[in-house]
Amino acid sequence: MVMLARERAGALRTMACATVLSLLACGRAPDPLPPLRAALDEAFETEVVITLGEDPQDSIATPGIFRERADGGFLLSDRQLPRVRSYDARGRLEAAFGRFGEGPFEFRRINGLTETARGRVAVLGSAPRLTYLTANLVPDTIVQLPGIPSGIEQIGSDLLVGIKLFTEATRGVSRFVQQPRLLHRLVADEIAWSAYTFPFIPLERPYWASLVRFSFDVAGDSIYMAYSLRYPVTILNAAGDSIGAIGVPPGTFQPVPVFEPGAFNPGAYPTQMPELLGGRGTISHIAVVGSHLVVVHGRFGYPESGGPFGAYHSSLDIYDRYTGRKLYEEVPLPEDSRVLGGGRHLYLLQNSSFPPWRIAKLSLRVEKPS
Incomplete structure (x- = not known):
């Protein structure tokens, strides 16, 4: 029944998207979104809902990586x-x-996208380089990287970059027996240290490569690194040393199983995997919000995720970063919403399928209301 409801919801979203396009074509604005559901309001106060301004000649296809700026x-x-x-x-x-x-x-x-301590904007594409823009997004400089980048955060006056380093073994079979280090600190655009070893070799988990995601966030000198298919979240210090962990999966969390090599018929893989992954859990994102850590749970499932191997954001666990105490567990997210990021607040994209794009700016309730 749940899967039928989800399929019906996906069909309704498709109809809603067509309705919005029709309204826009007629010059009418779509009706405003309903308020955030009560369960989310229990954990957060909504300070404001921001409607993104757009250039009619340069409209947003889909909102992606979000970063707070120092100026607000x-x-x-x-x-x-x-x-x-x-x-x-x-x-x-x-x-x-x-x-x-x-x-x-x-x-x-x-x-990857972030603002540096000097106010420049650092951008990562799919090429092995780091692109700097000025504060006003004017081209500045380019720095070559020793591998393919996948994410970036500011730490002090430096940058943390996720990079899969190039090696001679990258072009050979031996890449399957390597566990590279994924996180690198750039000081003056040079790698000062590398940390967080890839948690498995592909031969051990041959079907996980297309499902695994890494996310990290920074608070002061603490680095939080999450591997999407396995708990807990690793805590690193400013030198890249592992100093602890935080996070316990809720009882309803169903992890993705490890399948043995040869478990799937190549011809049936596209249909077998979605069936086995449906409803399975993942850590889709983590975000530091002040003195708290928000762990965003995802669920594999089509059509909510937009594809058979994707995961949609489903709920939140919220921890005190200093004590590790879980303050809220499985706070459900509104349908079709997506957590964009943290910082001074938590930012939630209220409608991830169609414009107008609205971002809810949320403040955490430190204690549950009585």
Whole structure:
């Protein structure tokens, strides 16, 4: 019954998308979204809902990576287009940059985005380089990287970058017996240290490679690193040393199992995997919000996730970062919403399937209301 309800919800979203397009074509704005569901309101107060401003000649395909800026505004990448945009705190568009290509200051897609301590904007594409833009998104400089980047965060005056390093073994079979280090601290654009070893070799978990995701966030000198298919969240210090862990999966969390090599018939793989993954849990994202850590749970399931191997954001666990105490467990997220990121607040994209794009700016209730 649950799966039927989800399929019906997916069909309704498709109809809703067509309705929105029809309304826009007729010059009418769609009806406002309903308030956030009560369960989410128990954990958060909604300070404001920001409607993103858009250039009619340069509209957003889908909101992607979100980053708070020091001045109270924010940066936002496009999930489908190689574009980066800057907004003020009220969601008014300030600047945009990005063009498709392989050349300097060109991107095929955006894999990482952050503001540096000096106010520049650091952007990662799919090429092995780090692109700097000015605060106003004007091309600045390019730094070559020793591998393919996958994420970036500011730590002090330096940067943390997820990089799969190039090695001679990368082009050979021996890559299947390596466990590379994934997290690297850049000091003056040079790697100062590398940490967080890949938690398994592909031969051990041959079907996990297409499902695994890594996310990390920073608070002061503490680094939180999450591997999507396994608990807990690892805590590193500023030197890259593991100093602890945080997070316990809820009782209803169903992890993705380890399948032995040869478990699937190649011809049946596209249908077998979605059936086995349906409803399984994952850590889709982590976000530091002040003195707390928000762990975003995802669920594999089609059509909510947009594809048979994707995971949609389903609920939140919230921890006190200093004590490790779990304050809230499995706070359900509204349907079709997606957590964008943290910082001084938690930012939730209220409707991830169609415009107008609205971002709820949430403040955590430290204690549960009586």
